[in-house]
Amino acid sequence: MHAHRFGFVAVIGAAFATSAALGLADDKSSAKDKRRVPVNVIVDLSDAPEAAAWVYRAKPLVEKWHPIIADMLKSDGFVPASEVKLVPKKDMKIPAATSGNVISISVDHISHHPDDYGMVIHELVHVLQRYPRVDKDTWWLVEGIADYIRYYRFEPKIKLPRLDPSKASFRDGYKTSARFLAWIERKHDRTIVKKLNLALRKGEYRPELFQEWTKQSLDQLWVNFVRAMPAR
Numbered sequence: 001m002h003a004h005r006f007g008f009v010a011v012i013g014a015a016f017a018t019s020a021a022l023g024l025a026d027d028k029s030s031a032k033d034k035r036r037v038p039v040n041v042i043v044d045l046s047d048a049p050e051a052a053a054w055v056y057r058a059k060p061l062v063e064k065w066h067p068i069i070a071d072m073l074k075s076d077g078f079v080p081a082s083e084v085k086l087v088p089k090k091d092m093k094i095p096a097a098t099s100g101n102v103i104s105i106s107v108d109h110i111s112h113h114p115d116d117y118g119m120v121i122h123e124l125v126h127v128l129q130r131y132p133r134v135d136k137d138t139w140w141l142v143e144g145i146a147d148y149i150r151y152y153r154f155e156p157k158i159k160l161p162r163l164d165p166s167k168a169s170f171r172d173g174y175k176t177s178a179r180f181l182a183w184i185e186r187k188h189d190r191t192i193v194k195k196l197n198l199a200l201r202k203g204e205y206r207p208e209l210f211q212e213w214t215k216q217s218l219d220q221l222w223v224n225f226v227r228a229m230p231a232r
């Protein structure tokens with residue numbers, strides 16, 4: 001459902017990662033954690049037991065980031081999934097996919113990109129989005145918000161590739177849309193992602209909302225974004 005064409009360049013077999021690299025360090029929110037939704041992460045190794053070590057490194061990451069992301073994407077009356085399943089798969093054509101609360105992970109992908117734990121965070125966002133309607137008008141935002149949380153919250157220091165303005169569009173989804181949203185957030189509206197999440201969750205998103213919130217249409221915003229072309 002959600003394909004990803006990117007990953008980190010990493011040496012095969014170098015699946016070692018420090019706790020800091022995994023975003024497990026620097027936990028200052030223990031008091032807050034008590035109010036957060038507990039998550040039960042289930043690992044299903046029936047298809048690919050050889051991925052056990054990798055998936056068991058992803059598990060505490062999901063446990064840590066589930067409440068953080070659920071908080072970022074909260075809305076009145078919405079109850080986030082309290083169970084997340086991690087399922088490595090042998091025969092997958094795409095790096096990862098999420099269906100409901102099940103995150104399928106390509107064994108082939110993680111063997112070539114053993115450091116790509118950010119992909120799990122992206123998929124975890126999908127578990128927690130649960131928007132009622134994902135179509136041609138909204139999918140770029142669904143993927144953009146998933147990468148926004150990945151690259152601007154989970155991996156805020158990672159370098160992003162140069163963007164080619166002659167080919168790119170905010171409708172591309174993924175990194176490009178994430179970058180666009182992060183720029184709108186910095187320039188125009190600190191709460192843009194929160195507001196988009198609420199609109200998407202209620203099934204009330206329409207492009208005119210950008211005009212209402214920022215006083216510029218999506219196309220005007222894009223022209224100004226390309227002009228500014230932020231490195232991140």
Ligand SMILES: [Zn+2]
Nearest residue numbers: 002003143146
């Ligand atoms: Zn996705």
